[in-house]
Amino acid sequence: MSVRGIRGAVTVERNEEQLILDTTVELLNAIVVENGIVPDDICSVLITVTGDLDSTFPAKAIRVMPGWEFVPLMCALEVPVKGSLEKCIRFMLHVNTTKSQSEIRHVYLxxxxxxxxxxTKA
Incomplete structure (x- = not known):
């Protein structure tokens, strides 16, 4: 068993709380399905948002999902690089797994x- 990082990212159309929460759940569910993981496999989740998404904490959506109550979550502000992608939520999941690095499926939506x-899948 090793700890592996799984990356993911998604953009949202508007800085609205419910849209951010729904999109966060969508990304998390896609990562879970693509990698065949369950909450007990997760060591922690780091979530970053771009500075233009300040209506809510994305972790709020995950904390209320059944089975995710004890997964350590942390939100942070993405480095504000000029010209970088806007309205973006990024994930880094740290996961206990037997998969090799090449078997991990990162998800970008x-x-x-x-x-x-x-x-990105074709």
């Missing part, structure tokens, strides 16, 4: 696909 086109 919507506009965030530009961040890692090499890892």
């Amino acid at each position: 919507r506009g965030a696909q530009v961040l890692r086109p090499d890892l």
